[in-house]
Amino acid sequence: GNSVTQMEGPVTLSEEAFLTINCTYTATGYPSLFWYVQYPGEGLQLLLKATKADDKGSNKGFEATYRKETTSFHLEKGSVQVSDSAVYFCALSDSVGSEKLVFGKGTKLTVNP
Amino acid sequence: DVKVTQSSRYLVKRTGEKVFLECVQDMDHENMFWYRQDPGLGLRLIYFSYDVKMKEKGDIPEGYSVSREKKERFSLILESASTNQTSMYLCASSLSAGVNTEAFFGQGTRLTVV
Numbered sequence: 001g002n003s004v005t006q007m008e009g010p011v012t013l014s015e016e017a018f019l020t021i022n023c024t025y026t027a028t029g030y031p032s033l034f035w036y037v038q039y040p041g042e043g044l045q046l047l048l049k050a051t052k053a054d055d056k057g058s059n060k061g062f063e064a065t066y067r068k069e070t071t072s073f074h075l076e077k078g079s080v081q082v083s084d085s086a087v088y089f090c091a092l093s094d095s096v097g098s099e100k101l102v103f104g105k106g107t108k109l110t111v112n113p
Numbered sequence: 114d115v116k117v118t119q120s121s122r123y124l125v126k127r128t129g130e131k132v133f134l135e136c137v138q139d140m141d142h143e144n145m146f147w148y149r150q151d152p153g154l155g156l157r158l159i160y161f162s163y164d165v166k167m168k169e170k171g172d173i174p175e176g177y178s179v180s181r182e183k184k185e186r187f188s189l190i191l192e193s194a195s196t197n198q199t200s201m202y203l204c205a206s207s208l209s210a211g212v213n214t215e216a217f218f219g220q221g222t223r224l225t226v227v
Contacts, residue, residue, distance in 0.1 A: 034215075043117070043203060043218035044156075089155065100146070100171075101216055105155035 002027040006090045006104035013080055013111050021075040021107050023064075023090035031092040033057075033066050033073040034101065038087045047075075047088070080111045116140070119204050119219040126226050132191040134222050136204030143209035145187035146216065147171075147179065150201040162187055163209060194226045 007022040025033065032051040036044040048057030053068035062077045073090060090104040120135035138145065144163050148156040148171075158171030160179040168179050176198060180188040187206075191198055201223050207216040 036218075041220075043220045044205075044216075045218065046215045049215070100158065100161055102158075103148075103156040105153060 002031065002092060002102050004090050004092055004102055004104035006088075006107055008105070009107040009109065011107060011109045013109070015082055015111055015113050016079045017111075019075070019077040019080045019084075019109070021088055021090075021109070023073045023075065023104060025071050025073065025090075025092050027071075027092055030068075033064070034091040034093075035062070035064055035073070035075050036089040036091060036103075038089065038106070040086070044089065080109070082111050082113055085109055085111045117204055117206055117217050117219040119202075119222050121222050122220065124222060124224045126191075126194050126224065128195060128226055130191075130194050130226075132194050132224070132226075134189040134191075134202055134204075134224070136187045136189070136206075136219055137185050138187075138206040138217070139185065140206070140208070140217070141184065142206035142217075143184070144207045144216075145181065146205040146207075147177075147187065147189045148203045148205065149173065150203055150221070156203065159189065194224075196226050198224065199226045200224060 003026045034049045035047040037047045038044045048059040050057040050066035056065045064073050064075045087106045087108045089106045091101045117138045126132050147159040157173050162168045162181040178190045201221050203221050204219040205216040208214050
């Protein structure tokens with residue numbers, strides 16, 4: 001079945017460092033890809049998404065590009081802040097037209113001042 | 114703003130009790146979901162509903178049931194709670210628009226079964 005694999009954490013960075021969180025997927029068809037973020041004590045919220053190959057999703061300085069050839073959707077940010085400390089989840093839609101999401105296991109990011 | 118509200122943030126129940134977790138959304142979304150979140154396992158789908166009275170099993174439905182009598186409300190039921198159901202439970206909803214749309218999540222219910 002469809003699955004998402006993302007790099008295991010935790011990841012600890014200093015403020016203003018460059019961030020990459022790797023995400024690869026296995027899917028039949030052409031899924032949409034998502035990054036969700038969970039701040040401490042809160043539910044998940046959508047960070048960005050891409051619905052077709054070569055699309056780039058971006059939000060709050062974060063970016064990810066849908067790479068069909070490498071089945072990847074890596075999350076990047078050029079300069080992280082303490083407020084970016086959270087758990088990040090990569091996800092894909094189960095199949096074209098389906099709204100069920102399959103999640104990776106999450107990567108906890110801690111940014112130190 | 115879309116709001117998904119879960120009735121409790123924290124619950125403590127005894128083994129063998131019947132437990133109801135309630136979720137309400139206010140944006141007329143067709144789809145509603147129950148996920149379970151555990152450390153190292155990410156989010157796993159328990160049940161999914163795409164319309165009133167309609168439901169589909171997710172990846173881990175054993176020990177759970179659901180009810181969707183009204184469009185805005187989706188209930189998760191633990192028929193006989195067990196300690197291995199201690200977890201964070203997340204409800205979500207999304208619009209069924211024929212394309213892949215964003216899911217909105219509640220704040221979660223942390224359930225402890227003792």
